[in-house]
Amino acid sequence: MCVNIIGIKKIPLIKEGDNLAEIIINNADDEGIEICNEDIIVIAETAVAKAEGNVIDLKSLNPSQNAMEISKKTGKNANLVEAIIRESTDIIKLGPNFIICETKHGFICANAGIDESNIEHGFATPIPTNPDKSADQIRKKIETLTEKDVAVIISDTQGRPFREGAVGVAIGISGMESLWNQEGKLDLYGRELQTTQTAVSDELASAASIVMGQASEGIPVVIIRGVDYFKILRNNSANSKPLLRPKEYDVFR
Amino acid sequence: MCVNIIGIKKIPLIKEGDNLAEIIINNADDEGIEICNEDIIVIAETAVAKAEGNVIDLKSLNPSQNAMEISKKTGKNANLVEAIIRESTDIIKLGPNFIICETKHGFICANAGIDESNIEHGFATPIPTNPDKSADQIRKKIETLTEKDVAVIISDTQGRPFREGAVGVAIGISGMESLWNQEGKLDLYGRELQTTQTAVSDELASAASIVMGQASEGIPVVIIRGVDYFKILRNNSANSKPLLRPKEYDVFR
Secondary structure (H helix, E strand, O other): OEEEEEEOOOOOOOOOOOOHHHHHHHHHHHOOOOOOOOOEEEEEHHHHHHHOOOOEEHHHOOOOHHHHHHHHHHOOOHHHHHHHHHHEEEEEEEEOOEEEEEEOOOOEEEHHHOEOOOOOOOEEEOOOOOHHHHHHHHHHHHHHHHOOOOEEEEEEEEOOOOEOOEEEEEEEEEEEOOOEEOOOOEOOOOOEOOOOEEOHHHHHHHHHHHHHOOOOOOOOEEEEEOOOOHHHHEEOOOOOHHHEOOHHHOOOO | OEEEEEEOOOOOOOOOOOOHHHHHHHHHHHOOOOOOOOOEEEEEHHHHHHHOOOOEEHHHOOOOHHHHHHHHHHOOOHHHHHHHHHHEEEEEEEEOOEEEEEEOOOOEEEHHHOEOOOOOOOEEEOOOOOHHHHHHHHHHHHHHHHOOOOEEEEEEEEOOOOEOOEEEEEEEEEEEOOOEEOOOOEOOOOOEOOOOEEOHHHHHHHHHHHHHOOOOOOOOEEEEEOOOOHHHHEEOOOOOHHHEOOHHHOOOO
16 A cells, blocks of 8 residues: 655746646646546645735735734734734734734634745735635646546645644645544444544645655645545535634634 | 655554564565665554553553542543543643643643554553654664664654644654754745744654554554655654643643
C-alpha cells in the first residue's frame, strides 16, 4: 500500500486572471505527470488568492482608531492590522506580535490568515474569499479538461494552540468529504472505535506541505495519489464547513 | 519530486516484549520493501505501548474520590477516569464525555491520550512512558540491523481546539528535529519568511495517518521515503520537546 505525494515543480508565479486548472494540467504534463482518477490536488491558498486578484495593497489602507490601538498593543504595522480587522469577525486574543482572529470564513488563526510571504513588498494575500467555491471551480475545470474524477483541497499553513510550529490545514475542499466519520466502525478487537472523526483533509494538507516547503521552493501544487478512502468519501457537494467546530462546543474560546 | 508513504501491511498484533525493530524490518522485507537511508519510520503509539507492556487493566484500578466526582461530571467510567488522572499532571477542561488533560509528558490532549481501541476489552493503552526514548531505542536497533540512517516518529491521533476531527501528531521522535526552524530563509520575492517554524514531525505523522487508518486496517507502521529535508534536520540527539509550547506562551490555557 503506497500513497504518493507528487510536487509539480515548474508552476510559474501566479498572477491575476491565471487559469489555475490549465496551469496545473499543463505543468504536470510538462513533467510527465498525467492527472489520474482519484488524484487529490492540493493548492496553496496564496496561489489561489493571487489568481483571483485577491491581493491587498497595504499602503492604500487607512488604519482606523481601533487598528491604531491594536497596532500599539501588538507592535504590528497599523496598515496590516487594518487589513486583519477587515478580514475578521472577531479578535480572539492579542499579544506581543500576535493577533488571533476569527475570519469571515469562521477559521480561527493568526493575522486572519493574511500572508505577506510570496507576494511583492507592500502587498499581502488574504485567505481566498470563498475557498470552497474556488476549490469547486478548479476541480470542475480539471475534471472537464481531463475527464478524470479528482478532489481539490486549498491549503494554508497555520499555527495551533498548545503545540509549536505551523502545519498545513485545509481551508477549502471540493470533490470529497473534509471529515471521515467512522462511527460504528470496529477496531482490531471488534470494538467500536473511540476516535470516530478524522480530519482527513487536514492530514492531506499536512502531507502536501511536506513537499511544498514554505520558502523559495515554489511548489504551490501537489498531487496526492493512491488514497484508498477517496471512493468512500467522494462527494460532489462536500465542503470544508464540517471542519469548523461550532462556537458553543469550543471549550477553548 | 515525490514522497512515498508506504504502509507495512502484515504487522502482527503486538504483544509485550516484542522487538518492534526486528518486526518492522522482517515484515517490510516480506513485502519486498528494504529500509533505505533517509527513511522516516512512523509507528502508532499503541503498538509501542503494547510492546513495552504498558497496558492498563482498568478493572484493577480503585477509583479515588476525585475520579468518582469527575466520572459523575463527565459521564465517563470511573475506572477510566482514575487511569486518566494517574497519567495527568493537570486537568485543563471537563465536560460531557470529555476530559482534556496535560499528560506527564506535557501533551495537552483528551483522556490523557489513554486509548481503549485496538486492545482487549477491559484494558487500555496509555501514551508510552517516554516516547522519545522508545523512538530512540527503535531507531538505533533499526540502524544497527540495516546499516541505514533513519528517523523514527511515534505517532498518536489527537483532536484540536477550534477544528473538528482528529489528526496524526508526533509524540516521540529520534534521528531528526521535530521542528524546522527556517528563520532568515527567503521567500519567492527575497523577503524573510513569516512562518518560520514548521512542525514537520506532526505533518509526517499526519501523512502516515492517511495510510494507517484508525480502524481494523491494522497498519501501525508506515515508511515515509523521499523527504528532502531529512539531511537538513538530521540530528541524533533531537527529541519531541520543541513541539510543546511553554505554558507561559500559551494564550489558550
